[in-house]
Amino acid sequence: MQMIVECSNCGRKNQVDALKVKAALCDSCKEQLVDEDVIPAAFSDDEIAAAVEAAPSGVVIEEVETDKYISRIGNHEEQVNYVNKGFWSKVKKYAAKVPFSHEAVSMYYCAMDPATPTAAKVTAISALAYFILPIDVIPDFIPVAGFADDGTAVFIAYKAITIHITEEHRAKAAQFFAE
Ligand SMILES: [Zn+2]
Numbered sequence: 001m002q003m004i005v006e007c008s009n010c011g012r013k014n015q016v017d018a019l020k021v022k023a024a025l026c027d028s029c030k031e032q033l034v035d036e037d038v039i040p041a042a043f044s045d046d047e048i049a050a051a052v053e054a055a056p057s058g059v060v061i062e063e064v065e066t067d068k069y070i071s072r073i074g075n076h077e078e079q080v081n082y083v084n085k086g087f088w089s090k091v092k093k094y095a096a097k098v099p100f101s102h103e104a105v106s107m108y109y110c111a112m113d114p115a116t117p118t119a120a121k122v123t124a125i126s127a128l129a130y131f132i133l134p135i136d137v138i139p140d141f142i143p144v145a146g147f148a149d150d151g152t153a154v155f156i157a158y159k160a161i162t163i164h165i166t167e168e169h170r171a172k173a174a175q176f177f178a179e
Contacts (some may be wrong), residue, residue: 005033076122079129083108090132103158104131105173110165120161127157 006013007026014033016024024033073082087108091101104127110116111124131154158165 007031007033073129076125079125080111083111083125083128083132086132087128100154100158102173102177104128104154105176106165106169107154107158107161109169109172110161113166113169116161116164120164123157123161127154130154 005016005021005024007029009031010026010029012026012028014024014027016033022034025031026033073079091105107124108128111121111128116124
């Protein structure tokens with residue numbers, strides 16, 4: 001099973017075997033194609049390959065089971081670390097391409113606000129972790145986790161915690177995108 005992975009170093013689109021994607025190097029600059037932080041170690045090559053194979057095309061996903069993927073990153077605290085490590089660089093790089101980027105950023109501020117109830121934080125963080133999980137592995141992997149092309153997971157989570165997303169969170173997000 002082949003997939004296309006764009007090199008973040010030189011931009012070359014590499015065709016790689018999905019079974020070896022975690023170890024793959026760019027044909028041109030020999031940089032490692034997939035940052036280890038992007039695909040948690042708990043995901044096996046087989047699972048990645050299966051996900052690539054199962055990638056839907058033009059299928060509308062009504063519900064997204066984030067738990068299946070996100071629980072692999074670890075507990076809530078580990079998910080917070082994962083999001084903190086990867087969120088901003090991913091958003092900056094892909095904001096124009098990924099729907100619901102504004103909602104994702106508002107949700108990030110909500111999740112980091114000490115005033116937000118824990119349950120809402122957990123929902124937000126798991127959706128954000130899901131949001132950034134496969135985004136570096138493009139484009140075939142993106143629909144795999146069933147989210148990034150339409151942002152469903154982010155949108156569902158955003159709606160679920162919407163009463164906890166304040167004007168301040170939204171204003172901070174607007175400011176981020178205005179910069
Ligand atoms: Zn390269």
